[in-house]
Amino acid sequence: MVSCHRVLQELSNYLDEDIDPDLRAAIDEHLRGCHRCSVLVDSTRKMLYIVGDERTFEIPGGYSERVHQRLTEYFAKH
Amino acid sequence: MQESQIESAESALIERIRKGENDLFYALIQPYERSVYLTAYAVLRNPDDAEDAAQEALLKAFAHLDQLRSNEKFKGWLLLIALNEARQRRRRDRQHLYESLDAEPIETEDGDFTPQQFADWREVPSETLERKEIRASVRRALESLKLKYREVFVLRDMQHLSMADTAQVLGISVPLVKIHLHRARLQMREQLTPMFGKRWIERLPFFKGKKPW
Numbered sequence: 001m002v003s004c005h006r007v008l009q010e011l012s013n014y015l016d017e018d019i020d021p022d023l024r025a026a027i028d029e030h031l032r033g034c035h036r037c038s039v040l041v042d043s044t045r046k047m048l049y050i051v052g053d054e055r056t057f058e059i060p061g062g063y064s065e066r067v068h069q070r071l072t073e074y075f076a077k078h
Numbered sequence: 079m080q081e082s083q084i085e086s087a088e089s090a091l092i093e094r095i096r097k098g099e100n101d102l103f104y105a106l107i108q109p110y111e112r113s114v115y116l117t118a119y120a121v122l123r124n125p126d127d128a129e130d131a132a133q134e135a136l137l138k139a140f141a142h143l144d145q146l147r148s149n150e151k152f153k154g155w156l157l158l159i160a161l162n163e164a165r166q167r168r169r170r171d172r173q174h175l176y177e178s179l180d181a182e183p184i185e186t187e188d189g190d191f192t193p194q195q196f197a198d199w200r201e202v203p204s205e206t207l208e209r210k211e212i213r214a215s216v217r218r219a220l221e222s223l224k225l226k227y228r229e230v231f232v233l234r235d236m237q238h239l240s241m242a243d244t245a246q247v248l249g250i251s252v253p254l255v256k257i258h259l260h261r262a263r264l265q266m267r268e269q270l271t272p273m274f275g276k277r278w279i280e281r282l283p284f285f286k287g288k289k290p291w
Contacts, residue, residue: 008264011260011263011264012260012263013256015263018241018256039196039197039198042198043197043198043267046274047263047270048235050216050274051216051220051231052235052236056213057116057213057220058213059111059115060115060129063129063132066129066133067107067132067136068104070136071137071140074140075100075101
């Protein structure tokens with residue numbers, strides 16, 4: 001059985017599935033009985049989903065056009 | 079397209095650009111324009127500065143395209159140019175001198191981190207991602223991270239670079255990427271829980287239509 005502290009330490013590796021299968025199974029077992037740790041895992045997973053979605057972080061409008069403009073000017077001079 | 083196919087298509091483009099077909103450079107960078115901006119933003123935390131650095135980095139990439147080695151991935155090489163450009167500006171503008179003022183207070187000196195927020199998160203339907211409030215919260219949370227955490231987080235969790243590529247662009251080891259990423263994720267979750275967490279009142283039994291009196 002793993003402790004809450006161990007779950008916290010391994011959280012990131014657990015979510016990346018970069019973890020030894022035995023430890024993973026022990027953490028799964030812990031999560032079934034520990035509300036706080038399962039909230040921690042679930043909310044971190046949702047956070048990753050949100051920030052990984054391109055719509056969450058917008059780049060400034062017209063950025064691509066301005067990049068092209070700069071390049072076009074640069075090509076004309078070189 | 080698989081990664082290897084993308085890479086060989088890129089090599090072909092790069093060859094032709096080196097021989098003088100400048101216009102093909104637009105196509106070469108198009109898939110990475112956003113990544114270049116985000117990488118610069120991770121360092122500078124300011125949209126105007128990030129865009130300036132991103133534009134400059136893309137010009138430099140064109141000017142130095144002959145320095146890209148044949149065994150080097152274009153994306154990693156390009157992001158490294160963006161990172162260096164942004165870091166140079168950061169040093170020049172001395173912006174980091176102000177950063178310690180709003181550094182996160184929840185980390186102790188030896189790096190131990192204890193989560194404080196334990197509210198359940200709501201389901202986050204994709205439509206709500208359109209909401210300005212969510213975007214603003216994510217941006218604030220991101221800006222509150224220390225630079226070393228923000229860089230890793232933006233490359234790995236926002237741009238989905240592999241551990242190895244993240245390590246290579248930042249010039250640090252994979253184990254260090256993992257340590258920084260872990261810390262960054264915990265802090266992002268912590269900062270965003272007040273926004274995404276269910277309010278305690280919604281979890282009280284009488285809130286679901288039954289009055290206890």
